[in-house]
Amino acid sequence: MTSLVIGATGIVGGYIVDRLLQAGERPIALSRSTHSSVTDVEWLKGDLAEPDVFELPPVTTLYCTAHAGLLANALPHLYSPLLTRVVAFTSTSIVTKIDSDIAAERESVRLWAEAEQKLISTCDSLGVAWTVLRPTIIYDEGRDANITRLSRLIQRLGFIPLAGSGTGLRQPVHAEDLAIGALAAAASPAAANKIYAIPGKDTITYREMVGRIFDGLHKPRRIIPIPPALWRAAFSVAKPFVPNANVAMGNRMAKDMIFDSAPAKEDFGWNPREFRPKFD
Template identity: 55%
Template sequence: MGGGADGASAVIGGNGVVGSYIVGHLARQGKLVFALSRSKRERSEGEWIRADLLEPNTLILPTFSTLYCTANAVLLADALPYLLNPSVKRVVAFSSTSVFTKQDTEVAAEKELIRQLLAAEQKIVAACQQRSIEWTILRPTLIYDEGRDSNITPLSQLIRRFRFMPLVGGAPGLRQPVHAEDLAVGAIAAAASHAAANKFYSLGGSETLSYREMIGRIFDALHLQRRLIPLPSWLWRAGFGLAQPLFPGSNVAMGIRMMRDMTFDCTPAARDFGWSPRAFHPIFDQSSVRLLSRES
């Protein structure tokens, strides 16, 4: 394992959708970066360190000044005291705008997850404050990275398989999908910004569009004709039990939320660290299509 250095960074979730972009951008800037994850991945960027937040007492890390965490904030909250060595100056952790959008969910598991996430945010803040370490917590909206994410990619798989998409209530609810790479760039900028210290930020994409239009653009990216089937909410509720096997990982509340706006003011992020994400125009290139084909 290489030695630490002032200005070095550690990225928890370094193999993940957002974390891998953080590692890549820092490495290309000539920065020393340690990619922490539970499983090793062959990479030419950064130095990999096996780390499991469920076993924080086993962590043996070099010194670093900035800690990024794109992994589950609930796990980070418990492990953070083991990670904050005297050289750490800033912690940038990812949470989710779900702490707002799912507070009134009818699904008990979602309600419990939001309770845990809110508690984790406060625990992270308290751990940093106790050690006089600056912190920034980023709450993204709907994250995508073609072929890799758990939001747009599963929807694209369903569309490729069935060639249509049911939309509860016509899906007028507004969304701000945000690309994983933009979040990585934003996290690095936030870490370098004094104005972003000790603050929470909601981060959405540059474009606000209806859920219906968002789905339509996935059809466009797959070069398929848009086939959007509106369903009344009562029919979605009544038929969900039969349809659930076709939509793995979904629940009734997910469909109902298609009708609700889930947008946030990103002006503070633009002001404090130059947040400037791309518009939502997904591109499923050959590598993305191969991933989708294997997972469909």
């Protein structure tokens, strides 16, 4: 077996490379950034948006953490008869943000869903089995844009404001568990040509999720509920402290965003860790 990892310098892609190495493979890693110094990996520098400018050796399995639309367009250039499985990541946001209050978010997830379907159609036309994995909130302490961002806000402010009581349910999932799941899905005949939600092990409220971030920082939990109406009014003042935030984030704190992991458990043994982040 020879595996290609697209997006190998990202938090999930990096763990996929690590897991392939542990399994005894010498994977090929494609990334737009500078090659890694890891000698057991064949690093190729290239942009998935320009697949005709680089040549890849034949591979049997392709893992992609880049945007599904880019892969769908590039796959005919990357294809060889040896390719038997494509494992690609999208997101449960395709479901949870479809009715977002923010027009840009609705448009983004619409395009993401279209890209996912285009990738599936491309794989089908090439006769390549595919598996699409939709993670929930991805974290990797110190590196992600979700849990780590909240941890940095806690360190800066010493507290976290919530819109309302923060009762919406969440299932954070670690990036390394996603890599483990990707390899398991690629090896499972039962996972061929299916889409899976892959949530974390714990189903907890948004408030408890934030509380466990405090725990991981070894800080007392200081969580301040703010009435939703006041949250919206104050958001313009608070936004400079929370880059890339929008008012819809507060509205979603009361919304359940949970998914059934049973199909992934049954088909490829999905078994993620508890949500107990550590920021030592």
